[in-house]
Amino acid sequence: MVIKPNGYAETPCGVRAHEEPEVSLARLDISKLTIRLTDAPKPLPDLRTLVFGVSFSDHMATASFHPATGWSTPEIKPYAPLTLDPASSCLQYGCNVFEGMKAYLGPDSKVRLFRPELNMRRLERSVERLALPPIDGDAVLELIKRLVQIEKRWIPKLSGYSFYLRPTVIGTRAALGPVASDQADLYIIACPGGSYWSHPASLLAVSDTVRAWPGGTGGHKIGGNYSPGFLPQREASAHGYNQVLWLFGEEQRVMEAGAMNVFVVVRRADGDGLDVLTPPLDGTILPGVTRASCLELAADPTFHAHISIDGSIEGTTLYPTERVFTLSDLERWSTSGDLVEFLCVGTAAVVVAVHDIGFDGRVVVRVPTYPNDPNGLGPVGRALREQILAVQEGRKEYKGWGVVCE
Amino acid sequence: MVIKPNGYAETPCGVRAHEEPEVSLARLDISKLTIRLTDAPKPLPDLRTLVFGVSFSDHMATASFHPATGWSTPEIKPYAPLTLDPASSCLQYGCNVFEGMKAYLGPDSKVRLFRPELNMRRLERSVERLALPPIDGDAVLELIKRLVQIEKRWIPKLSGYSFYLRPTVIGTRAALGPVASDQADLYIIACPGGSYWSHPASLLAVSDTVRAWPGGTGGHKIGGNYSPGFLPQREASAHGYNQVLWLFGEEQRVMEAGAMNVFVVVRRADGDGLDVLTPPLDGTILPGVTRASCLELAADPTFHAHISIDGSIEGTTLYPTERVFTLSDLERWSTSGDLVEFLCVGTAAVVVAVHDIGFDGRVVVRVPTYPNDPNGLGPVGRALREQILAVQEGRKEYKGWGVVCE
Numbered sequence: 001m002v003i004k005p006n007g008y009a010e011t012p013c014g015v016r017a018h019e020e021p022e023v024s025l026a027r028l029d030i031s032k033l034t035i036r037l038t039d040a041p042k043p044l045p046d047l048r049t050l051v052f053g054v055s056f057s058d059h060m061a062t063a064s065f066h067p068a069t070g071w072s073t074p075e076i077k078p079y080a081p082l083t084l085d086p087a088s089s090c091l092q093y094g095c096n097v098f099e100g101m102k103a104y105l106g107p108d109s110k111v112r113l114f115r116p117e118l119n120m121r122r123l124e125r126s127v128e129r130l131a132l133p134p135i136d137g138d139a140v141l142e143l144i145k146r147l148v149q150i151e152k153r154w155i156p157k158l159s160g161y162s163f164y165l166r167p168t169v170i171g172t173r174a175a176l177g178p179v180a181s182d183q184a185d186l187y188i189i190a191c192p193g194g195s196y197w198s199h200p201a202s203l204l205a206v207s208d209t210v211r212a213w214p215g216g217t218g219g220h221k222i223g224g225n226y227s228p229g230f231l232p233q234r235e236a237s238a239h240g241y242n243q244v245l246w247l248f249g250e251e252q253r254v255m256e257a258g259a260m261n262v263f264v265v266v267r268r269a270d271g272d273g274l275d276v277l278t279p280p281l282d283g284t285i286l287p288g289v290t291r292a293s294c295l296e297l298a299a300d301p302t303f304h305a306h307i308s309i310d311g312s313i314e315g316t317t318l319y320p321t322e323r324v325f326t327l328s329d330l331e332r333w334s335t336s337g338d339l340v341e342f343l344c345v346g347t348a349a350v351v352v353a354v355h356d357i358g359f360d361g362r363v364v365v366r367v368p369t370y371p372n373d374p375n376g377l378g379p380v381g382r383a384l385r386e387q388i389l390a391v392q393e394g395r396k397e398y399k400g401w402g403v404v405c406e
Numbered sequence: 407m408v409i410k411p412n413g414y415a416e417t418p419c420g421v422r423a424h425e426e427p428e429v430s431l432a433r434l435d436i437s438k439l440t441i442r443l444t445d446a447p448k449p450l451p452d453l454r455t456l457v458f459g460v461s462f463s464d465h466m467a468t469a470s471f472h473p474a475t476g477w478s479t480p481e482i483k484p485y486a487p488l489t490l491d492p493a494s495s496c497l498q499y500g501c502n503v504f505e506g507m508k509a510y511l512g513p514d515s516k517v518r519l520f521r522p523e524l525n526m527r528r529l530e531r532s533v534e535r536l537a538l539p540p541i542d543g544d545a546v547l548e549l550i551k552r553l554v555q556i557e558k559r560w561i562p563k564l565s566g567y568s569f570y571l572r573p574t575v576i577g578t579r580a581a582l583g584p585v586a587s588d589q590a591d592l593y594i595i596a597c598p599g600g601s602y603w604s605h606p607a608s609l610l611a612v613s614d615t616v617r618a619w620p621g622g623t624g625g626h627k628i629g630g631n632y633s634p635g636f637l638p639q640r641e642a643s644a645h646g647y648n649q650v651l652w653l654f655g656e657e658q659r660v661m662e663a664g665a666m667n668v669f670v671v672v673r674r675a676d677g678d679g680l681d682v683l684t685p686p687l688d689g690t691i692l693p694g695v696t697r698a699s700c701l702e703l704a705a706d707p708t709f710h711a712h713i714s715i716d717g718s719i720e721g722t723t724l725y726p727t728e729r730v731f732t733l734s735d736l737e738r739w740s741t742s743g744d745l746v747e748f749l750c751v752g753t754a755a756v757v758v759a760v761h762d763i764g765f766d767g768r769v770v771v772r773v774p775t776y777p778n779d780p781n782g783l784g785p786v787g788r789a790l791r792e793q794i795l796a797v798q799e800g801r802k803e804y805k806g807w808g809v810v811c812e
Contacts, residue, residue: 053493053582060492081489082497086466086595087459091488091576094500094630131636166582170497171633176459176572176597178665180636189492191582208621215616217634224500224630227577228623230537230586259584 025070028063028139028186033146038078045192047156052193052348053164057154060189061147064172065133067182074143076150079189085174089181095171096223097126100347102162103148103190103405105155106394111148111163112402114347114392116141118289123167126220131180132171140167140186145405147188156192159393164193164348193348200369200376201344201352203257204241205327205359206232211246211255212284218255219283226259233258243344245327245357248284252327255279257354260346261291264325265380267338273317274309274340276380280322290345293401294384295320306383309340318380330357330365341378342367351385353377431476434469434545434592439552444484451598453562458599458754459570463560467553467594470578471539480549482556485595491580495587501577502629503532506753508568509554509596509811511561512800517554517569518808520753520798522547524695529573532626537586538577546573546592551811553594562598565799570599570754599754606775606782607750607758609663610647611733611765612638617652617661618690624661625689632665639664649750651763654690658733661685663760666752667697670731671786673744679723680715680746682786686728696751699807700790701726712789715746724786736763736771747784748773756798757791759783 038058045055056079063074089095099119103111120137127135144165148155155163167188171181209232212218217225232244243258256262256279266275276298279285297303298320305315333339342354342365353376357365370378377385390396444464451461462485469480495501505525509517526543533541550571554561561569573594577587615638618624623631638650649664662668662685672681682704685691703709704726711721739745748760748771759782763771776784783791796802 051581051583054580056493079492082492083487083489086485086488086574086593087462087572089633090497091502091574092504092572092629093632093636094502094628095633095636096497096500098498129637130633131640164582166493166498168492168497174460175457176570177457178632178635178639180640187492210619210621213616213619213622215614216619216622222500222630222634223498224628224633226499226584227495227501227536227630228628229584230499230501231535233584234537234586 026072028071028074028136028143030074030139030142030146032073033143034073034075035150036075036077037150044154047158047161047192047194050193053191056189056191057151057163059147059150060187061143062185062187063143064186065184067133076147082185082187084172087174087176088171089173090170092176093171093178094222094224095130095132095181097123097130097132097169097221098223099123099167099221101144101165101167102347102392103155103165104162104393105157108394110394111152111155111405112392112394113144113148113405114388114403115289115293115401116144116403118292119167122221122287123169126222127169129217129220130171130222132169133182133184135169135186144188147190148405151190154190154192160389161192161194162392163190165190195348195350198349198352198375200355201242201257202240203243203245203354203357204236204239205245205247205252205357205364206236207247207252210248213248214283216284219281219285219287221286229258239358241358247327253279253324254327254330255284256286257344260344260349260352261286261288263294263343263345264330264333264339265341265343265378266333267340268319273319274307274380276318276320277323277325279324288346290347290350290388293388294345294351295322296399297384297387298380303383303387306387307379309379316379327357327359327364334365334367339365339367341381343381343384345384350388351377351381353381432478434477434480434542434549436480436545436548436552438479439549440479440481441556442481442483443556450560453564453567453598453600456599459597461597463557463569463596463598465553465556467549469549469592471590471592473539473588482553488591488593490578493580493582494577495579495581496576498582499577499584500628500630501536501538501587502574503529503536503538503627504572504574504629505529505627507550507571507573508753508798509561509571510568510799511563514800516800517558517561517811518798518800519550519554519811520794520809521695521699521807522550522809524698525573528627528693529575532628533575535623535626536577536628538575539588539590541575541592550594553596554811557596560596560598566795567598567600568798569596571596601754601756604755604758604781606761607648607663608646609649609651609760609763610642610645611651611653611658611763611770612642613653613658616654620689622690625687625691625693627692635664645764647764653733659685659730660733660736661690662692663750666750666755666758667692667694669700669749669751670736670739670745671747671749671784672739673746674725679725680713680786682724682726683729683731685730694752696753696756696794699794700751700757701728702805703790703793704786709789709793712793713785715785722785733763733765733770740771740773745771745773747787749787749790751790756794757783757787759787
């Protein structure tokens with residue numbers, strides 16, 4: 001396999017054309033993996049008091065790309081700080097992409113990832129969008145599996161808990177010319193955790209700040225998509241809301257909530273079942289793995305049998321559709337009584353209910369509440385969460401979504 | 407002075423309100439600066455072969471913010487790699503802001519910065535936009551001045567060359583919850599350099615990729631604004647163009663070129679002087695220091711005497727205006743013969759001429775060329791570049807723009 005290094009103009013005035021030297025560079029070769037285990041294993045954290053994303057496991061996986069040689073020999077080694085030149089493009093120009101995945105310990109003591117190939121294809125696309133050195137997602141997945149095997153003692157045995165994985169690629173070119181980084185580090189870190197979030201949320205809709213736009217990077221998992229949301233998030237918290245609901249444009253299209261995809265469940269006009277709507281992938285919406293899985297489940301007639309609404313026992317037909325909807329659509333459905341559920345979905349949160357949405361100083365959308373569900377989820381959200389968790393936790397097999405780490 | 411730390415929700419579900427403990431935190435106090443000089447000074451690079459932004463000077467300035475204690479004692483120390491946790495928010499979520507500045511050695515052997523207070527106010531705003539711990543730009547400027555004094559031997563004595571400074575603030579919170587970083591590092595690195603770019607440029611206009619959007623971060627100097635432009639930049643290079651010309655919206659508004667602000671110089675319909683137009687600061691345009699300086703110079707009647715057009719010796723009146731213009735405006739002005747100049751301006755490039763603009767596979771705008779000028783600049787661009795360089799290099803005093811490092 002020949003990987004072409006990123007050609008780039010060191011001095012934009014001096015180099016007129018993109019130069020791609022046809023040299024053979026080393027690919028990311030997991031068969032050469034070197035493993036150096038820690039001699040000081042950490043104590044496992046107490047799951048009851050665990051905060052998401054702060055207690056990292058003993059080891060990390062790493063590899064680096066150099067334009068002259070290609071990918072280095074991958075390594076699993078003790079979790080340790082990175083040493084980076086202060087001019088590195090990951091620190092100067094936001095050359096950072098990542099993925100979020102979870103490994104679950106099943107009742108059969110096997111460890112499973114959830115549809116990891118979707119994360120790997122997205123990682124490849126994110127890397128390409130930022131003009132970072134190309135990466136082979138299949139090799140990254142092998143590396144992830146090896147790390148998970150080594151860290152098996154870190155994977156919680158408690159239902160609802162998992163081992164969160166964070167594959168990251170950063171540009172490490174140490175130069176201030178604002179051009180593509182021809183050097184990169186791949187690393188994978190991991191930490192045990194529960195659901196990032198499980199009880200019903202309130203959202204503050206914002207329209208003065210936008211998360212993404214046509215022709216931007218909102219459809220990729222790029223570090224720089226996230227920090228611009230921290231100030232609105234803080235303002236939402238200060239007003240008593242859990243998360244921001246991102247709107248877009250004069251028509252106030254509903255986009256995402258915090259760093260999660262959204263779904264709305266609406267009673268259909270003809271009384272036949274429920275519409276399950278989510279914004280389409282027009283480049284402004286992250287193509288979430290949980291989002292895709294919810295759409296596929298909602299399209300599956302065998303899944304519909306799990307949906308009990310208004311006390312019915314024969315199930316409810318769902319009509320999943322990727323389509324634009326607006327804040328005023330939500331207000332209208334809320335007023336008419338057709339709004340059944342509003343859901344946030346994502347790898348960290350899985351499926352979370354929303355109970356109200358504020359905008360411009362007042363609550364504009366009240367979503368029906370479901371106090372009998374432990375997570376406050378309605379019939380569709382509860383079934384989606386249960387099905388996805390059952391596959392993730394290895395309690396159920398569905399379309400090969402659960403991938404055993406072997 | 408009391409600085410409030412960044413309150414943030416460690417678990418968005420657990421913390422409902424923004425918490426701002428009223429503790430007194432250390433401010434960035436330059437009177438406590440510690441200096442540790444290198445015992446292995448580097449050889450100075452050969453200016454004739456110098457590539458921009460790769461040969462860093464002997465020292466760097468640093469300070470770090472911790473939510474429990476505030477800003478650490480600032481330090482000037484040998485240039486060295488940073489040690490960062492792999493989970494740091496600067497590597498995961500694009501919590502990176504920076505500034506670009508230049509120090510020039512004057513004929514009086516004094517070292518001058520150019521309007522550094524504008525950079526410092528912009529740095530403060532960038533830090534606020536990403537919800538990083540607040541920073542006192544005046545203290546940062548003092549630190550920059552001290553670094554410049556220590557690195558004086560690195561400042562080129564050659565006209566057109568300078569000492570490029572890169573103040574950077576990165577979020578260093580080592581946790582994966584996507585919330586504001588309550589920890590940060592400030593550092594300032596520097597390198598000698600010539601004009602990043604001086605000969606006339608060709609631009610490839612792009613409308614499918616969009617640099618900035620209303621409600622986005624395009625009006626701030628944030629790392630994540632830059633890497634999304636690297637792929638279009640590479641494509642522009644592959645087609646023989648130097649830089650990307652960023653368009654916006656269906657009307658194809660002209661925004662910026664690469665990482666530079668743009669100006670267009672157009673003959674006025676009434677034959678009285680020249681319009682000097684640049685896009686307005688509506689949040690999508692970086693408020694560049696060179697941009698602001700060009701606008702102010704163009705509004706100054708004493709500056710107009712320097713503009714000789716069509717062989718006139720009495721100068722030419724300029725009408726600087728911040729207003730929207732489109733690619734089709736440029737095409738129209740080019741066709742009618744009213745287009746006099748198209749300029750890119752920025753700290754690294756100062757003022758650069760554009761000779762043609764391509765779009766959709768062909769050259770759509772041809773700008774008059776000025777082969778008699780060493781940089782190919784027309785009358786307005788040449789006068790702007792000369793005046794700004796004269797102030798930067800300490801050959802001329804103007805409105806206090808040149809600030810001596812003492």
